[in-house]
Amino acid sequence: MSVDNLYRELILDHYKSPRHHGRLDPADAEADGQNPLCGDELLVTLRFGADGETIEDIAFDGHGCAISQAAASMLSEEVIGRKAAEVAAIGKDDTPLVAMMIESGTPLTPIRLKCALLGLGVLKVALHKSAGTPLPEEWAGIDEVEFE
Amino acid sequence: MSVDNLYRELILDHYKSPRHHGRLDPADAEADGQNPLCGDELLVTLRFGADGETIEDIAFDGHGCAISQAAASMLSEEVIGRKAAEVAAIGKDDTPLVAMMIESGTPLTPIRLKCALLGLGVLKVALHKSAGTPLPEEWAGIDEVEFE
Amino acid sequence: MKQTAKLDARLIRADFPIFEQLEEGKPLSFLDSAVSSQKPRQVLEALEDFYEHSYSNVGRGVYALAERADAAYEQAREKARAFVNAGSPREIVFTRNTTEGLNLVAYAWGLENLGPGDIVLASELEHHSNFVPWQEVARRTGAEFKVVPVTSEGELELGELELFASGGRLRIVAITAVSNSLGTIVPVEKLIAFAHEQGAIAVIDAAQAAPHRKVDVQALGCDFLAFSGHKMCGPSGVGVLYGRSELLEQMSPFLTGGGMIRRVSVEKTTWAELPHKFEAGTPPVAEAVALGAAIDYLEGIGLEAIAAHEHELTAYALGRLGELPGLTLYGPPLERRAGIISFNLEGIHPHDVAQILDAEGVCVRAGHHCNQPLMHKLGVAATSRASFYLYSLPEEVDRLVTGIKRAQKVFA
Amino acid sequence: MKQTAKLDARLIRADFPIFEQLEEGKPLSFLDSAVSSQKPRQVLEALEDFYEHSYSNVGRGVYALAERADAAYEQAREKARAFVNAGSPREIVFTRNTTEGLNLVAYAWGLENLGPGDIVLASELEHHSNFVPWQEVARRTGAEFKVVPVTSEGELELGELELFASGGRLRIVAITAVSNSLGTIVPVEKLIAFAHEQGAIAVIDAAQAAPHRKVDVQALGCDFLAFSGHKMCGPSGVGVLYGRSELLEQMSPFLTGGGMIRRVSVEKTTWAELPHKFEAGTPPVAEAVALGAAIDYLEGIGLEAIAAHEHELTAYALGRLGELPGLTLYGPPLERRAGIISFNLEGIHPHDVAQILDAEGVCVRAGHHCNQPLMHKLGVAATSRASFYLYSLPEEVDRLVTGIKRAQKVFA
Ligand SMILES: Cc1ncc(COP(=O)(O)O)c(C=O)c1O
């Protein structure tokens, strides 16, 4: 993995100026989680539109490395206006930051992938919780911890 | 260690016709023990002379390999008529069978040494128990098991 | 496709450096693989290569070296998963050995789930490692410890199984798949079915099974299954515990410390996901990687071919030993026996037999084989035991027979 | 006579095969020895030699090969005994790692001896492996778990120690000898004295001490002391627990199974002597033997020389890092610090720091280092950490500084 490629302007920009940062209050769904390897933590809050299934607004809060923060920021832009069920089905390789790295020919290593997927993970927890559906096995445990 | 040397006539003879085999009843001192590696077991009973410290008679009972049985048999011949304190101080290398192997230039390997020393071990337990003195550390545990 | 062709033990033997040396001038006839197997070059090279090129601790490092170590370790887990056909690598915990795996279940499941009135069932056939932990956890929790008896041929008295039915109080059935003393192949499916009928969990000791024949935890339907790397061409210091994820998830951790936590504070600590929840501290990293290489090695040859080879040798050995006067054979008939043969010679203690055999370069085990309850049942303190593996040869059986004759002459 | 001459790290480095390779075209600057050390050829050769010439299980075999394996294993125990100056090899238990050693004490001593009202004391400095087991055993037994606080420089608030005096209710004091995050050298003698005054046992985590400086359990007077082979040039999969024999004798076993029993029957089981009572199942045989070789290696160089070398490098690194703007250093002053340096860069997460350093071939750790309570106290989620060992070189510090500057440029 080339560092120049990883710490490209786009990612640094999302890290330094995260989009949709903060907390929505009230929110229709929320969840938090952490990457136990580094203590990175994210809280997601979101609101649905009148149809109860289109994501109308979303906010991420928390702290962590450039990759986890930028990935969450980029993801938040991606999901606004989309249906919950559709978003809940987004695959690991399809989040904007991960996809971008794969495309550039230097995919993230497994450890950094965990950073990059923290945002998608907590978002999935939030959506499954609000839909009352069980979390798929590969995300197990991501929501077990209280947010500080 | 040469097997011919180990299974020499003297040792086989003691194994096949053990001296002082059986149990003394009544006895002035007794103890039992086992080699947990192979399940070999020995019970020693002995009687003191009028002075209360000369070993007047001794008997070993139990079952085990040729080495443990012959060593006990040879030891029993060696200790009759000797003082308890003197016998309690016999060193590992000084039992007849072990000394004989050392002399012949092919000392017992550590595992077989445990077989050969079982008799001395239970005898020491018996003597220390009857004298009320503590067993030296290197014999610890040899008396923890009931004899069957 | 698995290779089912007959294996060529002579060719395989060339993979094992230890057979290149002579033992006191004689070729090494290693008939003690049941206690631990020898290691092929392929495994030793994997070990060395890992230490020389990819060594680092796992699970925590960002740098490339750590990522390599991590990938190698998790790849080994995946190999172990496929080896026993577990549903997910989350169900594969690396332990030190079979014994630790069984203790893990006894502590982490047993201590929390057992109480007075409950029953823990093992068998007379069990190795101490699948006997004492259950006896101990029963003692600590006030549960009752019972054992399924065996016949004089060393097979479970399955007809008596119903005696242990007890309206939901039976909580654990712990059974070996293959007896390490007698080679008995146990019909574990029946015991697992019985356990589940009774609402108990089924714990399988596969220490003697996994190295020699295909083990499929999903086909078996067992709840836990443990085995050791060192008996299957892998290094010492590593074993595997399979556990059904539903159970592993409900359980509290066993050992606690680095690597198995989610968050630690003075007030409260929470646990990491499976399987890490059960791997506290630095794991046997290089050992797990080398165990992965051992699995590749065994699968390259094929478990069926290994079992068939051992079966053939066992048939030959039972025939040759059966001809010897004054020799008692223990255990079940050939059809229900793995490559393990226990025997005794009249008037000669197993220790002396093993000693005399050693002078011929023949290694056999002498003792109770960590099977005292079974020895008690057989009415002996000890036996001599020969056991085979993929590198065993018929001439080793011949040397065994020659050595036995020599022992009989010495003690005549 | 111990060698006290200055060590030549460049010469030593040539013993370590891993440094022969380039990492992405750059020399490997391995500044992460606190998590696990690299292995010298001497240790890898001992491992291979054992597997190729003397491998067998231990403790049970009559044949010559088994006697050789046994002798090698017990010789390793004797080396470990001498390494920490224990009074007897009976006090040396081979474990998997430090974590298992500490858990052994928590289970086998703690579960039996603690109850409601009792106090278990650790510190905010502890690695999770010397924190969570005590927290857990306190939870299970109803005892209270307390921690000695640390100053903002990561030193124990010894002035507050008396607050934990409690008329005989203090039962365990568990303390690390060296902090793995901050390098703090803890005055463990004081804590051991305090523990004994209070009637408590003193358990020392020597994971970061034993590899780097002479540890003498008799001089310390501690009751238990644990360390890991993999952090001291030894293989993964093996560790050592020292325990005072009086205590080990009183204790029930921890893991049960093969090798640790005296006699087993359905009714009752009795235990083997020390140290075997605490070594259930097949031990990490080859790993222990290779750890013996690692001890020989370290002692050949001399622990004093190693500590002096690391001290010199730490002084150099603290100087160079101290000059960098936007860099925060954590931990005590040089005089009371081992070769470990934690730091943070303003506005850059440690993970990103480590990632950018990796591109320079520099390996540092990023995270909480299994020290969440300490991180909490320092008010950070994570730090970057560089740590040194006998093979570390000043130019690795220079490359670290270059890498940090690069990170600062990327994130400028
Ligand atoms: C101070 C300290 N204690 C305990 C441990 C745990 O060691 P291991 O993972 O080898 O059990 C470590 C190593 O990470 C450590 O640094």
Ligand SMILES: Cc1ncc(COP(=O)(O)O)c(C=O)c1O
């Ligand atoms: C049937 C059986 N179970 C358990 C064990 C224990 O294995 P380990 O010593 O590797 O823990 C053995 C090996 O001795 C065995 O044969």
